[in-house]
Amino acid sequence: MKIARKVQAGTMQSSDLMVFLEPAETLTVTIDSTVLKQFGELIRAKVDEVLRRHHVESGEVRITDRGALDYAIEARLETALFRAAEE
């Protein structure tokens, strides 16, 4: 899947996350979270897994998280990816 345009998904509510995607030549992922210290690595692993599953090889991925659970991270990121891939 290709990040073809600039999109955003998610909200700033507690237990949710904001996902920002935009086209770029290389893949960069930055994660900001209110629970980064405790769960940063788990969030990162989840994000990487979803990106791999959708064969995302390039783009700028920025996430700000407020303690979202795994399936929320997956759902928000997938929504953003689908939007970014639409022509």
Add this chain to the structure above:
Amino acid sequence: MVTSLLSTDDLRQACDLIDASGLSFEPPFDDLVGIFQAGRLQAVGARDGRVLKMLAVAPEAQGGSLLDDIVTVLVGRGYQEGLDSFFIFTSPSQVASFQALNFHLLAASSKSALLEYGDGLGRYLNRHRQLVTPGPNGAIVANCNPFTRGHRYLVEEAAAQVERLYLFVVREERSLFSFDYRHRMVREGTADLPNVTLLDTSSYAVSSVTFPTYFLKTGDPGGALQMELDLLLFAKHIAPFFHITRRFVGSEPLSATTASYNAAMHRILPEHGIEVTELERMDAGNAPISATRVRALLAEGDSRQLASLVPETTLSFLLSREGRRVWDPKGEAA
């Protein structure tokens, strides 16, 4: 649901809610949104460029997620317009509630605080990582609208006193000469100084975010608060990154705003280990050289006296076809 506030009644309710929260309704803004419950406005917020402002929630609706929803929409729409980081000024007591929304504290004084969402500062610094030298280094922040002999003197003197001099050219497009032209005049005018590195300030020094009154040149009392945050941001984030231990500035006999910025520099920066050196302005014809004076000559179409005020590099730009188009749009002087 968050909606745009457009009608006269919407605006009246927004004003009331903002006033009741101890803030004031302050145009301009690019976006103004709110949340209604049973016909009454319960939350409001606005975005002016990168700055979120006038965020207020009715007392009976606090503690829920209305503020989160307002900020979500302001940030989401701003992102679509090409912005990737957002600022908010708030009172120190509100810092924690914005940190919970992933805003990061850039600077705080006893009276106000500046936070950013989106880590633009981190990305700005990272972009310049390869320009960092061990130091000790110096810094000048200047608009150079246009680059004068006074700027040249300040840069030369400062560069001689430090390992490397970082010259931050104000990024903001609120001046007669565009950033690209100002940057070009500075580059050409300092090309012979090997230890001078040019940078742009982005939003993080003397910008419409950190120091809006610089561009207004009025005696706005709110300006003093913001000037303090501008300098704290420099002292806490920019200077340590570039190993800057000295800041150089020209004395300011003419503009009250800039003079009080200089005074604030002497007050704030030394506390953070940054020595401030103020150099006496250079004179030409018994009056200090300033970019304002150059612009006044340009406005009169008087290019004869320019040579005493600007270096040759600037002069040849000003008299070029491209330069003339900036200050003499009708081409009368050509």
